[in-house]
Amino acid sequence: MTYHHLTDEATPLLAPARQLALRFSGTRRGARLARRLAVQQLTDWTAFPYDSDPARAVALVTAELASNAIRHGSLPGRDFRLALLLLPDHYRIEVTDTRPERLPPPLAQQPADETSGRGLFLVQAHADRWGCAVRNPYTKTVWAEVQLRATGS
Template identity: 70%
Template sequence: MTQQKLTDEPPTHSRQLGIRLSSTRRGARLARQLAVQQFTEWIGLPHDSDPARAVALVMAELASNAMRHGSLPGRDFRLTLLLLDQGFRIEVTDTRPERCPRRPATEPASPDVPSGRGLLLVEAYAERWGWQGRDAYTKTVWAEVARPV
């Protein structure tokens, strides 16, 4: 699993879906449901398969971060799903380019701290993840979940 900031174009894909969602809990929940539904349709696996669960977990974290840390009042986030030859790519574009994700600490957080472990999960379940500033107003955080062999 690797994390990186990319400045080049995303990999080629065979299918793509993009949608704007509200930066609310409801928008984050819809993003998770849509990502799992699209993954299972494109890949042909059931919703309760391990890869579908990985997609749900990664999507939940990226959408939650966009909602909590990447939104401005009245601004939505954009979800883009891509079917790649080697996997399934999730991209979440938000309106706070100055708030870039940091590589998660390798030390576990104190049990008393209620948050701060999400990117550890992304790093564990995604083959690759990173972020990209595309313009002065947005940033895209992305993760790729491996396609089952």
């Protein structure tokens, strides 16, 4: 699992087999719908069952990235964008928000006694790679890739 900070990797090097991008309201409901859509698309595009390890990882990663976009990257009345890309052996989740100046903090700098802010540790644990890219002065994209291999259920 690797973290890439401010790299040019908001777009994958390989052309995706399939892709979908939608905007969601910057609300808890928007985050919930984004999570459900990410899992639905994974199961439609790959035939992985809902209770497979990749589907669980996609649900958790999408929920954390969408929640962070709403909590830390949202301006009032602004949506966030969810992009899903099916790559040869990974499923890429990209969440773009409207606060490029608020970058995810390096995990090594997280105080051990914090009672919140552990979501990116979950992303790191369930994604093979993740990172953040700022490509314009108005948005940032936090992305994660979940490897497509069934190891359970």
